[in-house]
Amino acid sequence: MTTTTVFISGANGYLAQHIIKQLLVKGYKVIGSVRSHAKGEQLTNSVKDENFSYIVIPIITHKHAFYEVLLKHPEITVFLHTASPVTFEVEDNENDLLRPAIDGTISALKAIKRYAPQMERVVITSSAGAIFGFNEYFDSDTVYNEDSWSPLSYEQSKNTSAINGYFGSKKYAELAAWEFMKEQTPSFDITVVAPVYCFGPQAYGIKDKSKLNLSMQMVNTVLTLTEDDDIPEFGNIFADIRDVARAHIVAFESDEARGQRLLVATENFTFDKIANIISNHFVNVEIPPGNLSKNERIYKLMVPRYDNSKTNRILGFDFIGIERSILDTADQLLG
Ligand code: NAP
Numbered sequence: 001m002t003t004t005t006v007f008i009s010g011a012n013g014y015l016a017q018h019i020i021k022q023l024l025v026k027g028y029k030v031i032g033s034v035r036s037h038a039k040g041e042q043l044t045n046s047v048k049d050e051n052f053s054y055i056v057i058p059i060i061t062h063k064h065a066f067y068e069v070l071l072k073h074p075e076i077t078v079f080l081h082t083a084s085p086v087t088f089e090v091e092d093n094e095n096d097l098l099r100p101a102i103d104g105t106i107s108a109l110k111a112i113k114r115y116a117p118q119m120e121r122v123v124i125t126s127s128a129g130a131i132f133g134f135n136e137y138f139d140s141d142t143v144y145n146e147d148s149w150s151p152l153s154y155e156q157s158k159n160t161s162a163i164n165g166y167f168g169s170k171k172y173a174e175l176a177a178w179e180f181m182k183e184q185t186p187s188f189d190i191t192v193v194a195p196v197y198c199f200g201p202q203a204y205g206i207k208d209k210s211k212l213n214l215s216m217q218m219v220n221t222v223l224t225l226t227e228d229d230d231i232p233e234f235g236n237i238f239a240d241i242r243d244v245a246r247a248h249i250v251a252f253e254s255d256e257a258r259g260q261r262l263l264v265a266t267e268n269f270t271f272d273k274i275a276n277i278i279s280n281h282f283v284n285v286e287i288p289p290g291n292l293s294k295n296e297r298i299y300k301l302m303v304p305r306y307d308n309s310k311t312n313r314i315l316g317f318d319f320i321g322i323e324r325s326i327l328d329t330a331d332q333l334l335g
Contacts, residue, residue, distance in 0.1 A: 003027060003028065003029050003051075004028050004029070004078060005028070005029040005031060005073065005075045005076045005077065005078075006023055006028050006029070006030050006031070006078040006079075006252075007032070007033070007069065007073070007076045007078070007079045007080065008020060008023075008030060008031075008032045008033070008080040008082060009032075009033045009057070009060065009066075009080070009081050009082055009083035009104075009108065010032075010033070010081075010082040010083025010084065011030075011032020011033055011034050011040075011043060011054060012032075012039045012040075012043045013082055013086075013213070014198070014202060014203075014213040014215060014216070015082055015125065015195075015198065015241060015244060015245060016032065016080075016082045016083075017043070017046070017202065018200075018203040018241050018242055018244075018245035019080060019082070019245040019248050019249065020047060020052060020203070021203045021204070021245075022242075022245050022246060022249060023249065024047070024049050024051055026249070028051070028078075029051045029052075030051060030052045030053075031053050031055060031073060031076065032052070032053075032054045032055075033055050033056070033057040033060075033066075033069065033083070034054055034055075034056060034057075035056065035057065036056060036058070037056055040054035040055075040056060042207065046203075046205075046207075055068070055069045057069070060083055060100065060103075060104035060107060060108070061099065061100055061103035061104050061107055062107065063110070064111075065107050065108075065111070066107060066108050066111035066112070067111055067115055070111055070112065070115040070116045074116070076118075077118055077119060077120045077121070078119075078120060078121045078122075078123075078252045079108065079112055079116070079121070079122045079188075080122075080125075080248055080252070081104075081105060081108050081122070081123070081124045081125065082125040082248075083104060084101045084105075084169065084170070084173065085097050085100050085101065085166070085169065086213065086214050087162075087166070087214065088161075088162040088163055088165075088166060088214070089162070090162050090165060093158050093159070093162060093164070093165030093168070093169075094158045094165075096165075097157075097162070097165040097166055097168070097169040098154070098157060098158060098165065098168060098169045098172060100169075101170060101172070101173035102169070102172050102173045102176050104173070105173040105174075105176055105177050106176055108122075109122070109177060109180045109181075109186070110180075112186070112188060113184060113186040113187075113188075117187065119187075119188040120188060120189075121188060121189060121251075121252035121258075122189070122190045122191070122252075123190070123191050123192075123193060123248050123251040123252050124173075124177050124191075124192050125192075125193050125195070125248070126170050126171075126173070126192045126193065126261070127166075127167065127170035127194055127195065128195060128196040128197075128237065128263065128304075129150060129166065129167030129170045129171065130149065130150055130167070130170045130175075130194055131148045131149065131150060131194055131261075131263055131306075132144050132148070132150055132306070133151050133152070133304070134150070134163075134167060134236075134304070135163065135164070135302075137150060137152055138301075138302055138304065139151075139304075142304070143305045143307055144263075144305070144306045144307075145263070145306065145308065146260065146261045146262070146263050146310050146311060149171065149175075150171050152164060152167055152168050153168075154168060157169070157172070170194075174192055174194075174261075177190060177192070178190075189258040189259055190259070191251040191252065191257045191258060191259065191260055191261075191262065192260070192261045192262065193244065193247050193248050193262045193264060194261055194262065194263050194264065195239050195244040195247070195265070196236065196237040196238060196239050196264065196265040197215065197218070197236050197237065197238050197239075198215045198238070198239055198241040198244050199218070199219055199238055199241065199269075199322075199325045199329050200215075200240040200241035200320070200325045200328060200329055201241075201328045201329050201331070201332040202216070203245075205332065206333070209333070212333075215241065216333065219274060219326060219329045219330065219333065222271050222274045222275050222287065223278060223285065223287065223330055223333055223334070224287075225275065225287045225288060226286065226287070227287065227288060228288075229288060230288075231271045231275050231291070232271050233271070233294070233298055233301075234270065234271050234298070234302070235269060235271070235273075235295070235298040235299055235301075235302055235303050236268070236269060236302070236303055237265045237266075237267070237268055237269070237303060238265075238267060238268070238269045238322055239265055239266045239319065240266065240319065240320035240321075240325040241325075242320060243264065243266065243317075243319050243320055244264050246317065247262055247264045247311075247315055250314065250317075256314050257314050260310075260311075260314065262311040262315065263306065263308040263311045264308075264311060264315070265306060265311075266319040266320070266322070267322055268295070268299055268303050270294065270298045270299075272290040272291050272292060272294050272295060273290060273292065273295060273322065274322075274326050275287055275289065275290030276289060276291075276292055277290075277323050277326045277327065278326060278327075281327055282330065282334065285330075285334070
């Protein structure tokens with residue numbers, strides 16, 4: 001039996017590293033794209049596996065960005081597109097978030113259609129931000145599911161907060177992908193994975209604690225509170241990053257996942273819940289203990305209701321709970 005070769009964009013990202021680790025354990029060959037040689041070398045040193053290699057694609061929005069890797073590697077039959085800006089520190093929502101997300105996705109799909117007729121499956125990482133209305137678009141009456149779309153318009157995403165810029169970048173990149181599939185009818189299928197807020201450790205350890213990705217940064221915000229601090233009143237829905245990575249693999253291995261949107265979501269969280277888990281477990285960490293009686297009020301104020309039973313049926317595995325996820329993350333951050 002020949003080994004399947006999987007391409008993954010944004011290979012040095014928090015999510016992608018977990019996907020790579022799990023793919024290699026399952027016997028796949030993996031080619032990842034990064035934006036510089038330095039990032040590729042650092043990743044290769046972490047992964048340490050002869051079945052992993054990288055290619056540098058400095059600008060994914062360039063119309064020839066994915067041309068070289070696809071022509072050079074006709075053995076690639078699975079394409080995972082995870083690369084997208086994940087930051088709220090931007091100057092211009094359109095240039096820094098929306099365009100790279102949308103144009104990067106379209107440049108990948110166009111290149112696959114043109115240069116990789118052998119491609120069987122394509123998985124695109126979207127976000128629950130494409131599905132739920134968050135923040136000022138929060139709607140407590142709606143029960144969202146895999147068919148729902150956030151009401152955020154392109155203009156609102158472009159002209160309001162960076163967080164709306166990010167959520168819009170995911171919504172409009174995903175919409176552009178479905179539109180491409182409808183208009184271009186390529187020979188491959190796409191599956192979209194739309195995760196909620198992800199927590200969980202880094203796949204290969206933390207390289208630089210001063211440069212945490214956004215997910216680790218959220219847990220670190222709670223971990224670095226002092227006993228006298230107020231815990232910010234924030235809540236949302238969580239999934240462990242290892243489960244989200246696993247969902248990307250099911251997304252291309254499963255026939256049932258063809259053409260589907262998978263809303264990967266495990267359970268609700270608040271910062272109080274995270275503080276409570278940490279303070280119960282790490283006796284030397286002096287943070288406020290977290291008031292669990294606030295949870296229900298916070299959920300009602302800002303946490304969307306959802307039904308992702310279709311996704312759970314397709315995925316067919318048990319999810320890591322918030323307690324294990326937070327403890328594994330905190331262990332790494334404290335280590
Ligand atoms: P991450 O660690 O910041 O990784 C993002 C990856 O995308 C990195 O490889 C990054 O490369 C690359 N990237 C960013 N901007 C880019 C650009 N303009 N051009 C090319 N590559 C670019 O974030 P992550 O959490 O792993 O996110 C991975 C995917 O999951 C994203 O699509 C994100 O929207 C989605 N997601 C994440 C979460 C979460 O809670 N973490 C939840 C829902 C969805 P550099 O290192 O060179 O910047």
